[in-house]
Amino acid sequence: MQDIVSSRKMENGIVVFWDEKGEKKSESFNYAELIDMRINALDLLDRPKSYKVDKAAHQIIVKK
Numbered sequence: 477m478q479d480i481v482s483s484r485k486m487e488n489g490i491v492v493f494w495d496e497k498g499e500k501k502s503e504s505f506n507y508a509e510l511i512d513m514r515i516n517a518l519d520l521l522d523r524p525k526s527y528k529v530d531k532a533a534h535q536i537i538v539k540k
Contacts, residue, residue: 478531479539483524490520492529492536503531510536 478494478501489506510517515536520527528537 477528477537480520480524480527480529480536483521485521490517492520492524492527494529501531503529503534505534505536509534513537 478496480492480494482493484491484493486504489504490510491502491504493500493502495501505513505515507517510520513536515527515538520536526539528539529535530537
């Protein structure tokens, strides 16, 4: 799992960014996926560093 460093609103969802071996990577999630994961989209945009992304499982989780 990677720490999310930033996020950006898209037309139909949110794209999240993280650093992996010095390279900036991204993955997008639509609003339906965020709702299914119980992720607050506004909070993800305001506080992206409070979340982690599991790119293999295509999931976002809240850091504890």
